[in-house]
Amino acid sequence: MQTSLPQPTAIEGAAMHIEIDEISKQFGVTAALHPVSLAIPSGALVALLGPSGSGKTTLLRILGGLEFPTAGRVLFDGQDATGLTVQERRAGFVFQSYALFRHMTVFENIAYGLNARPRATRPPKAEIARRVTKLLELIQLPDIGSRYPSQLSGGQRQRVALARALAIEPRMLLLDEPFGALDAKVRKELRQGLRDIHDETGLTTVFVTHDQEEAMELADMVVVMSMGRIEQIGKPADIRARPATDFVRTFISA
């Protein structure tokens, strides 16, 4: 069992840059990822865009420490992080289903990561309460701390999941289809919400989506993936203006 967490390595405010070096992933005989390489500059908001089965979620899960690559390395700020356990990575991860703990209140959900720390590094109760309150304000839901997840709307759940991930003072933010389970109207609202939170925290942020409009509108940098390969990396405007492959052309015009 994991007993200690790493001390924060990054200086508060200085976002991390991530390098993916020739990462591949095999599930049995099928290759989910052919060797892919990618550099994510610190503080960027990056979209991994592609259809289902393109390997984008696998790549995100490898970054978060939830899958282990068959070959290749992940570097955080130039240091090899491939062998770090999921707990050691301190990546704020937002799941597609949000994966909120339904037997805990919103407050308890957000405080979870802080309470889970070993006693030596755990903030005092009052400090935890202060941080949770601050996060609830950040997601603009200051009054829902005592509710249970089952009493929230889909959009509220998504924002609580985001606050829970931010509570651990993550080194990066990883989101798997963060808007996938929401209806069109809420989706548009929350897009701006994510942009605001990214700008406010300055965290390096990677999100997975199959919606090209969402990727183009929200991200600084878009990584188009298909069948376990990276098809193109670039600014949204560049990709739109100069699609590198036939796949990219058809996919972004869909």
Place this chain on the structure above:
Amino acid sequence: MSDATATTRFRSATEETPLTRWLLVGLGAAGMALLVFAPLIAVFAEALADGWLAAVESLGNRDARSAIQLTLTIAAISVPLNAAFGIAAAWFITKFDFRGKAFLITLIDLPFSVSPVVAGLCIVLMFGTNSLVGGWLVANGYPIVFALPGIVLATMFVTFPFVARELIPVMIEQGRAEEEAALTLGASGWRTFWTVTLPNIRWALLYGVLLCNARAMGEFGAVAVVSGKIRGQTATMPITIEMLYNEYLSVAAFSMAAVLTVLALVTLLLKTALELRHADQLAATHRH
């Protein structure tokens, strides 16, 4: 911080360490070995202590044969009656909306939380010679307690919820649409039941009947109270096991126990087969 190189073996975030895993599997298997598998082996070992011949012979005498016959008779009467009840109750509960439905379900479940001995006691107090109903029946030549009808009633009491419990969740899940369709197509009520409902619930029905039958043939506490334990007349197989055991006729007692154990094993085998092959037509809790 631990050695953070790519060579560190990756452990899934949702798994325990291999040591923990094997420890838990070992504890589970050891507990099951001591509590379940060992007694199972003991039954056959004790039955065959004096060889096959002695075991088979002990089952051939008149009292043993009459006990087997009685147990089969009881099952043959009480299981179909409880199956009929289960179907009727499930139909009534799932096809109609009425007040007090939850209360009715609680009443049907009641026998599960009543001690078998108390169940037997209730039958004795209701139908015994001292009671109003029982006295009248005995006077007219129909004794209930210390006779077959009492044993059947006691058996039905303890197995009462089995079939209904299986059918109700399945029929709730299947809804009423198919029956309604059949009715609009002009089918009669009976025809709808035989051609639409029954095919949909047959595996769940079989499942309930299987468990009901196993319990009916093996019931001891309730039957012990109402049977009077008359050798050759009201002694069922479990009662005979008790009598033989108390007379230190170990081989005979365990031989009869072995017969019931085989029945239990066959029941489990069929039950597992149903769970594997017809899971979609069983109550959700039995799906694997």
Place this chain on the structure above:
Amino acid sequence: MGRPLIHRSPMPGLGLSMGITLTMLSIVVLLPIGALLLKGATFGLGNMWDVVNSERTWAALFLSFRLSLFAALFNLVFGVMLAWVLVRYRFPGRRLLDAAVDLPFALPTAVAGIALTALYAPNGAFGQLAAEIGWRIAYTQYGIFLALVFVGLPFVTRTVQPVIEEIEREVEEASATLGASRAYTIRRVILPMLTPAALTGFALSLARAVGEYGSVIFIAGNIPLVTEIAPLLIVIQLEEFDYDSAAAIGIAMLVISFAMLLAINLIQVWSRRRIGYV
């Protein structure tokens, strides 16, 4: 007041199914239980209390309830562990182990009783081993505990298993990404999710054990005040044709059973309200 007793429905067979249901329920279950209560009523509350309040009855009820509680607690821990092992791990013999969990449901209690006695009696296979360290199992309260564990074994495992199957992996992963160790995740996320089902199984196991007779009497030794269980007292009173005393103890046991049934329902209502599922 506008709600009718039975809503109109196009479904056929209302009269027949309702008739069969209510008639059979009455004859087999309700009237016999009514006869027990009637017997108690004519015997009188004071007299019933005198029967229950005797040293021997009190000892038997206390013994039954105490050992049932211990057995149910053991089954709670062992049952959750076994359910976890059966759902989450793959190992040779898993299917066999899974099927064997139901054996206590399928095996007649008298058979279980004599088999356990044969094993754990001082001259039995396990009893001899225990005797060497001066431990007697059969014909003591340990023997009763063992038999009660056996009959209650499947309940917790079978109620918890489907709940474990439905836990989303992402919830466990979320806990890990938030920095929680596996042990912390199990303690704070997984076990709380299993609690309502585990408590239901615990209550069922307890209810079954309190009323158990067949598997216990062989291994118990049945010494008054020491290893005599409450259901056996009823049988003894009946053999002496003392129906009043038998009814008094029977009603006492019925009250205990109903209290536990109520507890099960309250647990389910509580968990549904709090977590939104059972």
